[in-house]
Amino acid sequence: MIYLDNAATTKTAPEVVEAMLPYFTEYYGNAGSIYGLGSRSKKVIINAKEVIAETLGTDANEIYITAGGTESDNWALKAVYEAYQDKGRHIITTKIEHHAVLHTCEYLEKRGAQVTYLNVDENGVVDVEQLKKAIRPDTILISVMYANNEIGTLQPIREIGEIAAEHGVLFHTDAVQAYGQIPINVSECHIDLLSASGHKFNGPKGVGFLYINRKVRMHSFVHGGRQERGRRAGTENIPAIAGLAAAVKRAFHIMGEKTKKEIELRDYLITRIEQEISHIRLNGHRTKRLPGNVNFSFEAVESESALIMLDMQGICASGGSACTTGSLDPSHVLLAIGLSPELARASIRLTLSEDNTKEEIDIVVEELAKIVAKLRGMREDR
Numbered sequence: 138m139i140y141l142d143n144a145a146t147t148k149t150a151p152e153v154v155e156a157m158l159p160y161f162t163e164y165y166g167n168a169g170s171i172y173g174l175g176s177r178s179k180k181v182i183i184n185a186k187e188v189i190a191e192t193l194g195t196d197a198n199e200i201y202i203t204a205g206g207t208e209s210d211n212w213a214l215k216a217v218y219e220a221y222q223d224k225g226r227h228i229i230t231t232k233i234e235h236h237a238v239l240h241t242c243e244y245l246e247k248r249g250a251q252v253t254y255l256n257v258d259e260n261g262v263v264d265v266e267q268l269k270k271a272i273r274p275d276t277i278l279i280s281v282m283y284a285n286n287e288i289g290t291l292q293p294i295r296e297i298g299e300i301a302a303e304h305g306v307l308f309h310t311d312a313v314q315a316y317g318q319i320p321i322n323v324s325e326c327h328i329d330l331l332s333a334s335g336h337k338f339n340g341p342k343g344v345g346f347l348y349i350n351r352k353v354r355m356h357s358f359v360h361g362g363r364q365e366r367g368r369r370a371g372t373e374n375i376p377a378i379a380g381l382a383a384a385v386k387r388a389f390h391i392m393g394e395k396t397k398k399e400i401e402l403r404d405y406l407i408t409r410i411e412q413e414i415s416h417i418r419l420n421g422h423r424t425k426r427l428p429g430n431v432n433f434s435f436e437a438v439e440s441e442s443a444l445i446m447l448d449m450q451g452i453c454a455s456g457g458s459a460c461t462t463g464s465l466d467p468s469h470v471l472l473a474i475g476l477s478p479e480l481a482r483a484s485i486r487l488t489l490s491e492d493n494t495k496e497e498i499d500i501v502v503e504e505l506a507k508i509v510a511k512l513r514g515m516r517e518d519r
């Protein structure tokens with residue numbers, strides 16, 4: 138098998154699994170208990186927050202453990218909206234956010250929020266001038282993703298953060314694709330809230346965190362016990378939190394080498410596809426993109442068919458459409474960068490990890506060229 142879908146999820150690293158196991162079998166205490174077994178669990182949480190805080194240049198008290206990226210995004214948007222209604226009900230985001238942000242915004246609109254969805258250019262970069270113009274006296278939050286999950290485009294996060302700070306507006310970033318892949322400094326970028334998810338950087342699924350700057354006013358998100366400083370109740374998932382901490386340590390330890398290798402492979406893959414296959418379009422920015430992200434549209438190729446044929450060759454990749462209620466909706470991200478619905482449905486995303494090799498890339502390009510030729514041929518036959 139050749140796995141090229143690391144933006145969807147990653148393999149849990151062996152050392153992460155190793156770090157989790159004792160907390161299922163031996164140290165299973167409730168972190169809220171008074172006895173030693175409980176305090177051992179409590180230490181796991183404290184340690185994880187310290188490890189995470191160090192990577193962001195923040196305080197451990199500003200890290201809240203969640204059940205992953207989706208929950209972190211929901212929490213950031215809903216809780217800020219609720220706590221800042223005295224200031225206003227206006228939120229600014231972009232047309233290319235993950236559905237965890239977009240669908241939360243739609244939900245908030247039903248509850249009285251006014252949401253501005255910023256355009257992006259043909260590479261998927263947010264227009265900073267448009268952002269400045271969109272800010273109003275009643276704007277309470279700007280939410281712009283750090284890096285896009287489909288096309289890998291990196292946003293000018295620092296500039297956006299500076300604009301938000303100048304206008305006294307809170308700034309949230311969905312950094313689920315960026316955290317653990319590239320260095321992030323929240324104070325330099327004036328980030329007030331940041332979402333991340335363990336399974337996107339070789340950690341376990343169903344665990345992540347939300348960074349909340351201490352100046353952010355916020356009520357409880359989940360009501361119940363006093364866990365997470367009373368803001369997110371529920372007995373903590375200690376094995377997952379131990380795994381998250383191990384994944385963070387690992388990711389930041391290997392980051393330099395991993396980035397170098399992935400950029401090399403990424404650019405090799407892009408060049409080879411451009412050499413071997415005609416009538417294609419690279420989606421996303423050529424350089425301002427995640428180290429492991431490649432996304433191409435292949436004219437006159439239904440990506441669904443191509444993905445099935447790739448799968449038959451043992452290659453895992455994903456496409457530019459989401460199957461919702463049985464019909465294929467072209468990706469909102471690809472439409473936002475100006476692709477026609479047809480070209481959006483003809484897109485394939487290949488996302489790398491440090492485990493991939495040049496030999497694998499060669500096989501993938503060869504198979505892809507065959508598949509594209511075959512599907513285009515079939516189309517002409519009709």
Ligand SMILES: *Cc1c(COP(=O)(O)O)cnc(C)c1O
Pocket residue numbers: 144145204205206207208210235237282284285286311312313314334335336337343345
């Ligand atoms: C994967 C992803 C999410 C959702 O994270 P989960 O942990 O799977 O809930 C949110 N935003 C982006 C950009 C993502 O890539």
